[in-house]
Amino acid sequence: MHHRISTGSPWEPKVGYSRAVVVDNTIYISGTAGKGEDVYAQTRDALSTVEKVLVDSGFALTDVVQSRLVVADFDxxxxxxxxxxxxxxxxxxxxxxxxxxxxxxPSILVEVEAVAVRTRT
Incomplete structure (x- = not known):
């Protein structure tokens, strides 16, 4: 059984995705964009959102086992x-x-994704 986490974004039903999906002790967090003037600020903000999703779902940042950065401009x-x-x-x-x-x-410069596994109960 899995539990879907939604932000209420209008894109979620249009595209057919969830902010995150929890299956047993694993959470899969979708590509998350952040706010800010540059790539650094957007990355920090997106990672802050990822951490909030984790904590709100009973996970911790230290539970993250896989992370992906997607950048629009490789420079x-x-x-x-x-x-x-x-x-x-x-x-x-x-x-x-x-x-x-x-x-x-086009204002989105970076997205982050994460997979976390809760090892404590």
């Missing part, structure tokens, strides 16, 4: 990776850096 990968490293530096989940362009909204 900015280092700023996104720096923000990612500041959050996940000691956790060190499996990681992918992907270049995809363009995003649906």
């Amino acid at each position: 900015n990968w280092e700023a996104a990776a720096r923000a990612h490293g500041e959050i996940y530096g000691d956790i060190r989940p499996a990681f992918s850096l992907v270049h995809a362009l363009p995003f649906v909204d």
Whole structure:
């Protein structure tokens, strides 16, 4: 059995996705964009949203086992990776850096995804 988590975004029913899906002790968090003037700020904000989804669902940032950064302009990968490293530096989940362009909204410079496994009950 799985539990879907929604933000109420109009895109969720149109595209057919959920913000996150919890299956047993695993949570899968969809691509999450952040707000900010640049890639670094957007990455930090998106990771803050990911952490909120985790905590609200009974998980912790330290439960993250896989993370993905998707950048619209690969020239900015280092700023996104720096923000990612500041959050996940000691956790060190499996990681992918992907270049995809363009995003649906051109103001979106980066999205983050995560998979976390709760090991405590």
